[in-house]
Amino acid sequence: MAFPIQRLRRLRQQDSFRRMVRETVLSPADFIYPLFVVEGQGRREEIGSMPGQFRLSVDLLVKEAAEVKALGIPAIILFGIPAKKDDRGSSGYDPNGIVQRAIKAVKDQVPGLAVITDVCIDEYTDHGHCGIVKDGKILNDETLECLRTMARTHAEAGADMVAPSDMMDGRVAAIRAELDQAGFPELPIMAYAAKFSSCFYAPFRDAAYSSPQFGDRQSYQMDPANGREALREIDSDVEEGADIVMVKPAMPYLDIIAQARARTLLPIAAYQVSGEYSMIKAAGRAGWLDETRAMMESLLSIRRAGADLILTYFAKDAVRQLH
Template sequence: MFYPTFRARRIRGKEVFRRMVSETTLSATDLIYPMFSAFGTGIRKEISSMPGIYQQSIEHIVAEAQEVHELGVPAVILFGIPETKDAVGSDAYAEHGIIQETIRALKKQVPGLAVITDVCMCEYTDHGHCGIIKDGDVDNDETLELLAREALSHAEAGADMVAPSDMMDGRVMAIREILDNNGYKNIPIMSYAVKYASGYYGPFREAAESTPQFGDRRSYQMDPGNRREAIREARMDVEEGADIIMVKPGLPYLDIVRDLREEFDLPVAVYNVSGEYSMIKAAGRAGWIDEERVMMETLLSFKRAGADLILTYHAKEAARVLKRG
């Protein structure tokens, strides 16, 4: 029987060779772990739709962050659940707000861990939208002022990086200007540059208690059918001073990750969002998939598509797998 000179299975036949010629690799240093900090003490409440993920008061956040650091994951990103909410999201930019106090605790007790903060209003407003409401919709330009104040308050508390997720036009420039004008020129901005209006966010809204009380976010988040618009959105943020550009969600938008990787020479991040996490967890618990294998395959797909950084609730589990080798 005739065979071609090249046989692909020659290399695939031994594990050592497969590892040596692997085109894409995943490391714990690629990962960022999202955490939900809740006002109060003694709080560690598992999120029903996200097994293994918790709303936690600061002392528990610090303990888990130490674990994250020891596993080799270099950074966390913080989301806050404040004591009270109001129409203008006051706790988002309060000197002693939940995130500001969490940053201080982490930088004091886990100094080697990078602390990134989500900059948005939805967790802090009583209406659940990402800014100031006027005439039934978010007022873009008034919201910019509050987002800039929020980012500055995070930098003043000791954050290593800020990550605006609101999708207001001009937010990166507003944040860059206020940081630069107040002595924080070296604080990087990781922009949620391409954030789609997605059905994959459901479990997060339970975790962050940020479900909109009316309407939805389609007037400021992107249409899932749009691809060219993603390049325009990312280019705007790059021109305004973003240091890292992000795609959110991840799995349904791997083509967008690849588009950004080919178009820009900045680092590209991707958010492996709550719905993606919860589906793997649910299928794994039902015995329908090999949960660990699917988790690692999913994370590897983000790297293969071109992502440099992956925000993922799987970060601790994946780091343990990688540590095992």
């Protein structure tokens, strides 16, 4: 034969054919939209390092949540920015805290939209770490008590799912036991199972005023060099009762998403974090790439790697492209 029988371009010639054989498809149901909530009334503060993202007071967050639901996105995840912080992050597990009030408002005014909550004290501590600090060390077991209480108060406020992101050992089991004991055995846990110590979180820390005031988070978040350890973390969270396991960040760790997909039958979530979002935004604004195409290609890559759910600040823009 002068030429191979197989011509792979045959099915690329027409848009109709390309759509017929497309292997990976995005839909609005794939997305979870992160939102930042602050104290006050009528507050809408654009986050400088995250163009198009805002810190919102509860009243405006409710309006944003209604728009999210109208677009067909099934869920939001809430991150709270309190008026006061202390060394234990106590405002994070105050039953009348900012997130707890936001949960109640959204559940009351936007029925049918799932509300997921981040369970971690870093946004509420004056030192910016995800755990209780003593003599410069992050205390694992003492932190679990804060996380248990936070998860319970979120559940009592009406949260549909809790998502521990702290990376303390044993926190999924501790939260599961607390929720069961408090009468919430049906409430699912989405565990940040493989959360890497990443520079891509920087814009989020700007948004939430949660940068560590000393040291870094390498003693509890994962070493970016370790893939096998990530699978151990995922296995551990599955054994402790997680209903969904997450890999974070997403694009720098597509290999971990793919390995997790092959390892567990649980739903896999991936967080396209603030730095991933802001890089695409910045390059788009500079004219270095097509922002819309880069957004959609990045989301497709995460989905193709095996993620069932994608937490992304692009959720609204992506859904508008899908419509």
